[in-house]
Amino acid sequence: MTREIDFDEILARYRSDPYKYIDIVAPHTGTVSYLVEKGNEVEAPGGEWKHIPGTSLFKINRENNPKTVNAPINGIISEIRGECEGRFVEAGEKLLTIRHPLKKKDIIESILKEVLYLFPAPESAKFFFSLDIQSRFDKKGTRGVTIRPGEEVFTMSLMKRDTPVTYTGVEGIIHSIYFKPGVSIQQGEPLVGVCPVDKLGLIQKVITRVKAEWDAM
Amino acid sequence: MTRHLSMPRLQAYLKDTELPARSVLWPVEEAQKIIRYGSFVGSLVEHHRTLDRAMIHARAHIEGCERSNVSVTSGTVILADRLTGSKGRFTRTWYAPQGGLWGCMIYISTLLPRYRILVPLAVGIACCEAVREQGAEQAVIRWINDVLIDSRKVGGFLAENFTGHRSREDYCLLGFGININNSRFPDELDQIATSLKNRLGREVDIEQFTYCFLAKLCWNLGLLYYREQRELEAGNSDSADKHPLVARWLELSDSVGRPVVFGFDVRENPQYRATVTGITNDGGLLLKLDDGAEVVEHSGEIRYVKG
Structure with a gap:
């Protein structure tokens, strides 16, 4: 808050790219198997209590315990790390990015x-x-x-x-x-x-x- | 009356009654280890004829120790024959006249967060076990830790955490209220509360009950440390095995399979209806909604409803 706010710079930034980019990372170690492709549209969690999971993004399997990871927000898959398909990844490794349109x-x-x-x-x-x-x-x-x-x-x-x-x-x-x-x-x-x-x-x-x-x- | 309670007599109860009982299902050496882990419970027992709220008294006690740079004894139990300003969660009434077990335990938490989350389960299990041991075999736990007999509440618990201003210790206050020989309730509680005396048709020895409850609290809190130590030793902090405390909770609870209404403050703001399908290893309640979706809740409360 101490710095001056450059409105023009902030507005220009949002005007040129009115999206938010959300990186989805591996929640834990395991072998990854993607369920979406680049360019796919994904849905956010829905239902009155947001209890219906978003689009399934990938499965991560650790010690025969597969877990599906779902989209936390709607948007388009703007980047996917195809080299991770079928590979063992570390916790926190980035797997894909969702481009979410801003209102x-x-x-x-x-x-x-x-x-x-x-x-x-x-x-x-x-x-x-x-x-x-x-x-x-x-x-x-x-x-x-x-x-x-x-x-x-x-x-x-x-x-x-x-x-x-x-x-x-x-x-x-x-x-x-x-x-x-x-x-x-x-x-x-x-x-x-x-x-x-x-x-x-x-x-x-x-x-x-x-x-x-x-x-x- | 609990004024003659003492640490040596609690130790004797643990050795002569609790350990042999637990050794039926656990190897003696492991059972001894678990009791040693929980043996801070009742390290100091303070008795009062009347208090406003035991939690407030405990906070004042801690503040006094912090100001004087004196360590607080973990496991200090503060008891009162009656409370004049007791309350439940939110703005709810808790009636605490002579005849019940009213109090609070000051506990300095050294558990890692993923094990500490089960502390509220441990206190409910301890109460349910103690109540059943008095003969109220039908006592059950409703998630998270309400203890009910024939759908009426006999025991309720509060847990509050805060950090010491000077010591930076992580204090946990475990408040407990168990209706034992108090048999009359105000109108607003009359249909939802009960006491051991009302259900058993006889008076219960409060002092003996208190030893029993504290011994079971010692065991169940000890289980948390025992499991933490074993998992850390094995380098497996995300074990798929059912936590023994969760397994015990499932044995004592009637929540699974019940249609419920869920809410953070369910009386004032019920949020949705669902059916309880289980409990996760970190105590979360698994619920299935009418549309088939499944949710896990880690905070809030349920009330049973007709299906």
Whole structure:
């Protein structure tokens, strides 16, 4: 947040390539067998609870324990590492890339994620705001709550074990909330985007400009 | 009353009662090893006539130790004859008058995260085993760790983790509430709660029950360390074998096969209906939805419904 934001550069980047590229990696060691080809369209998880898996991308087999890996997002297979077919790979090795088309809302979110301080989920779990923070939301409304480092901002719930999560980022207003109570968040995914009070005007400017320029395209 | 509870008597109970019972299914040396792993349980027992909430008292105790740069004794058990401000999860009521086993254990977690995740299962299993041992053979566990007799709740548990400000220790508070000789409940709980006395038609010796519960907690938490040590030694952290704690949970639970409604806070916000099909090795609940899709939930709660 300390650096100046070059709107023209950010907008030009999204204008020339309005896609997000998601690398899909091997979740663990094993032998890979692809179920898609380059150029294939893939679907994201669906259903009311996102419980219907996305398109099957590949199988990875370790010690006769095959596991199918599905697309986490919709898009087109833009790159596939064909040399991995039938080969033993290490955990974390990139296997393919999905090119996901961005909508205006996604682009605003992506830009905001570049300019806000993002506080990540410390573990894969379900999260909710601490009682104190929730009551401040109830009183002051969205974008009315300021948080400081050292404050207990969230409660992390996993297997009926609740763990308070202490905020460690910059002091500022909770501008964006990236989780819903009762929905699991993966470790490292952002929970909130925080904006220092003096930068709020700037953030609003980003949103207004993206909306205006994207519609004009 | 639990005011005369002591560590030496718990040790004696473990040696004379728990170890022989466990040695029926486990080789004695392995059973001894498991009990040694869990032997921090009840290292210190604190008794109070009345407390507001045992969890709050435990936090204050830890804060005091942290401020004075004194180590907290892992396994400290805080008990009270009655609690005046007890509560369940979210904003739910927990009624804790004289006659029940109310308290909390301070436990300094040294388990790796993938083993620590099963701690809430261990406390439910310990309670169910202890309740069955009193004669309530029909006691069962509802995922994650509610203990029910004839569909009414007899035991409930809370687990809270936090990191010490100074020591950076990973503290886990295991709160427990077990209805033993308390036989009357407020209107809002009357149809969903019960006690051992109500079900057995007799009073239960609370002190004896507490030794039994703590001994079983010692065993089940010990199993987590035992399994962790064995897997790390074998270099196999993703074993396909059923974790012994998960296997025991399956023996004691009636959740598998039941149609349920699931929700993070199921009373206030039920999310969907499904049928329980199993439990994963890390305690996750396997559910099959009406459209055939399968989901795994690691957080939330279920209520049984008619199919």
